[in-house]
Amino acid sequence: MTTNKEVAIEEMLRDAEEAAEPGVTKAGTVISQSQDMTMTAAELQSAGYVYVYDTITAKSSIVNRNMLSQILQKMRPDGSYVFSTRKPENIEIIQGSLKCYMHPDDPDREKYTKMGLIVCKKSDFLTELDRLTHLKNRHPRAYATLELERTRSEREEDRLERMALTDSLREMNKTNTTKGSKNG
Numbered sequence: 001m002t003t004n005k006e007v008a009i010e011e012m013l014r015d016a017e018e019a020a021e022p023g024v025t026k027a028g029t030v031i032s033q034s035q036d037m038t039m040t041a042a043e044l045q046s047a048g049y050v051y052v053y054d055t056i057t058a059k060s061s062i063v064n065r066n067m068l069s070q071i072l073q074k075m076r077p078d079g080s081y082v083f084s085t086r087k088p089e090n091i092e093i094i095q096g097s098l099k100c101y102m103h104p105d106d107p108d109r110e111k112y113t114k115m116g117l118i119v120c121k122k123s124d125f126l127t128e129l130d131r132l133t134h135l136k137n138r139h140p141r142a143y144a145t146l147e148l149e150r151t152r153s154e155r156e157e158d159r160l161e162r163m164a165l166t167d168s169l170r171e172m173n174k175t176n177t178t179k180g181s182k183n184g
C-alpha cells in the first residue's frame with residue numbers, strides 16, 4: 001500500500017539538499033585532483049549527509065542519508081512531521097544555549113574525565129528535558145553512570161537523614177526521662 005505519507009517522504013528525499021560532512025570538508029570542496037579525475041568531498045561521501053530542519057523551530061541538523069527516511073518519518077503527537085528537508089520559511093530560528101552534561105566546560109568535567117566519560121560539544125539545548133533526553137540517547141554509558149551516582153548519593157542522604165532523626169528522637173527521650181525523674 002502506498003500511502004500519502006510514503007509519497008511525502010519520497011518527495012522529501014528527492015529534495016534533500018547536500019550538506020557538508022560535519023567537520024572540516026565542505027561538499028563540493030575539491031580534495032583530490034589528478035590528470036583525468038577530479039574528486040569532490042561530496043562524491044567521496046558516498047553515503048552523504050543532508051540538512052533536515054525542525055518544522056517548528058527551523059533548527060537545522062545534519063543527518064546521514066542512510067538515516068534520513070527514518071528521521072523524516074518521526075511525527076509529533078498531532079500527526080505533523082518533526083523534520084523536513086525543506087527549510088521552513090517565516091520562522092525565527094529558536095536556538096537554546098544549554099550545554100551537554102558532557103561538555104568540556106561542565107563544572108564536573110574533571111571528575112567525568114576521571115570516570116572515563118565521553119566529551120561532547122553540543123551546546124544548543126532549549127530545555128533541561130532536551131538536554132537529559134540527549135544524554136540518555138546519545139551517551140547511554142554516561143547517563144547510566146550519572147544515574148548510578150545520583151541514586152547512591154540519594155541513598156546516602158536518606159541514611160544520614162534517618163540517623164539524624166534517630167539521634168534527635170533519642171535526645172528527646174533522654175530529655176523527657178530526665179524531666180520525668182526530676183518531677184517524679
Ligand SMILES: [Zn+2]
Pocket residue numbers: 100101102120121122134135138139
Ligand atoms: Zn552530548
